[in-house]
């Protein structure tokens with residue numbers, strides 16, 4: 001139990017300051033196939049490349065294999081926000097899918113995968129050599145993929161709509177605000193072939209925060225989740241977990257701990273299950289499954305296991321098999337829903353300004369600075 005709590009804490013504070021894995025390494029020393037025991041920090045400060053996604057990842061690989069058996073034509077999958085490409089390499093090694101497209105925002109994060117493919121291309125083993133041709137790397141913002149000329153060229157200039165059998169995106173959505181989440185879902189829906197599936201794994205807004213840990217990351221998380229719980233009570237808020245650190249600087253103590261965030265102040269969006277379901281429904285997706293997961297330490301390795309109420313959420317969605325040609329755009333969705341997504345940042349900023357009273361109503365956000373400038377915190 002303790003191990004589970006500790007690890008939950010480590011994972012939740014990974015975007016704050018704790019370093020789960022080895023500290024930032026040079027990309028030369030990273031092998032995407034050797035990220036085995038712990039998540040590994042990315043080069044651009046956007047979280048970790050997970051060492052495993054547990055049952056969710058197994059299902060995805062199984063689905064890839066099923067696809068290869070069922071479809072004799074081009075089977076194409078897309079992995080968005082792939083970081084170092086650990087899962088992409090699994091898909092390449094464990095299937096004969098004809099086309100694995102790997103997208104990642106940071107070219108630095110993609111370097112280990114580039115090196116891996118380069119060394120495979122020079123291998124004397126022809127199977128190894130041939131595998132390289134089945135993978136394409138697509139650096140850049142996944143939200144801009146509809147107009148990405150490189151993607152268009154990969155698809156023989158046909159455009160990406162109705163082109164992919166499977167799309168996987170893990171641990172990326174929480175970097176997006178409401179408008180970006182909407183764009184993400186629209187692109188994903190349009191890119192899928194009818195009957196194609198999206199695998200989405202993300203941080204949910206359900207969390208286990210250790211009660212008696214006074215360190216700053218925990219206070220930060222407690223403050224964040226106190227806001228989320230308050231915002232969830234307002235039915236007009238679609239993204240109660242959308243919080244920019246700079247909106248939190250309401251007490252000298254929070255200001256102090258946020259000053260020490262290594263990657264600067266940022267935006268995080270822990271999206272409730274209900275919101276994800278609502279968005280999927282608005283788009284016209286069919287829900288195949290939804291499962292909560294938690295991270296555990298087992299024999300020194302981090303693993304993700306199904307657990308009700310866990311802090312991670314895995315969603316499998318399908319574009320209806322009989323879906324016609326209509327492309328989804330912001331213009332043909334419900335205007336109230338679109339406005340809720342586009343105005344999400346402003347809404348939460350105002351909510352924190354007007355409804356959240358730190359520290360008066362939240363006594364845990366209090367600082368006792370002791371030990372000659374060494375900050376210590378007490379609830």
Ligand SMILES: C[S@@+](CC[C@H](N)C(=O)[O-])C[C@H]1O[C@@H](n2cnc3c(N)ncnc32)[C@H](O)[C@@H]1O
Nearest residue numbers: 046047048049050081083104105141142170171
């Ligand atoms: C927390 S890591 C997750 C990596 C991997 N998907 C996993 O689950 O292990 C998030 C990754 O998403 C990438 N990312 C963030 N925003 C993105 C965007 N708009 N387009 C593409 N990738 C993005 C980051 O650069 C980072 O490598």
